[in-house]
Amino acid sequence: MNRTITEMLKTGEKVVQTVNGTSMWPMLRPNKDLVVLKRITEDMKINDVVLFKTASGKLVLHRIIGFKNGFYKMRGDNLAFAEKNVEPKDVIGILIGFYRGEKYIDVTKKSYKTYVLISRLTFFARFPFILALKLLRKLKK
Amino acid sequence: MKLKHNFVIRDVAGETVAVSVGNNAFRGMIKLNKTGRFVFENLQMDTNVDELAEKLSSNFQITKEEAVIKVEEFVNSLKQNGLVE
Numbered sequence: 001m002n003r004t005i006t007e008m009l010k011t012g013e014k015v016v017q018t019v020n021g022t023s024m025w026p027m028l029r030p031n032k033d034l035v036v037l038k039r040i041t042e043d044m045k046i047n048d049v050v051l052f053k054t055a056s057g058k059l060v061l062h063r064i065i066g067f068k069n070g071f072y073k074m075r076g077d078n079l080a081f082a083e084k085n086v087e088p089k090d091v092i093g094i095l096i097g098f099y100r101g102e103k104y105i106d107v108t109k110k111s112y113k114t115y116v117l118i119s120r121l122t123f124f125a126r127f128p129f130i131l132a133l134k135l136l137r138k139l140k141k
Numbered sequence: 142m143k144l145k146h147n148f149v150i151r152d153v154a155g156e157t158v159a160v161s162v163g164n165n166a167f168r169g170m171i172k173l174n175k176t177g178r179f180v181f182e183n184l185q186m187d188t189n190v191d192e193l194a195e196k197l198s199s200n201f202q203i204t205k206e207e208a209v210i211k212v213e214e215f216v217n218s219l220k221q222n223g224l225v226e
Contacts, residue, residue, distance in 0.1 A: 002222070014154055
């Protein structure tokens with residue numbers, strides 16, 4: 001039976017999938033690493049990586065970087081700018097682990113949490129490079 | 142016949158799944174049971190129903206006739222989804 005990611009998550013099934021873009025690079029390499037997602041069953045926290053539906057209906061996997069007035073602020077680790085005002089109802093899944101190559105990494109592991117902390121703390125140092133690469137990609141188009 | 146795309150097989154939370162990797166038109170996951178996994182793994186190389194049924198029969202202690210039915214059923218569902226060439 002063929003079902004969509006949204007349908008599978010709704011029924012409580014875990015979804016294993018590759019990712020398309022580079023927005024979560026270097027943690028997730030497109031078409032190579034696998035993410036394991038499950039339905040949201042508890043409160044989401046800052047730094048959780050979640051799957052949400054954009055206004056255009058596209059599914060996006062980004063990290064929660066803020067929560068204000070009932071809305072989430074999300075950003076891909078490799079993106080310069082955040083999506084604001086994401087409604088909790090549009091968040092359909094949460095990352096519980098991922099395969100980087102053959103190796104499975106559980107997001108509750110201390111080493112992963114350290115990686116996230118370093119990634120977040122160095123964001124402003126990386127920002128000019130991320131922005132420069134974004135502009136370069138635009139020029140190439 | 143063989144699988145059209147590159148897949149990796151992983152055991153996740155007690156279930157076996159095959160997920161396509163690389164730039165494929167198919168971007169999904171397929172849940173596999175033990176025999177499904179065996180057939181799927183063997184479909185990564187060029188083969189045919191008879192060869193697959195022979196291998197399945199000797200590895201899972203089922204008759205060749207039963208193996209042919211299982212293989213045909215599984216391969217047909219893969220073909221319907223455009224995953225086998």
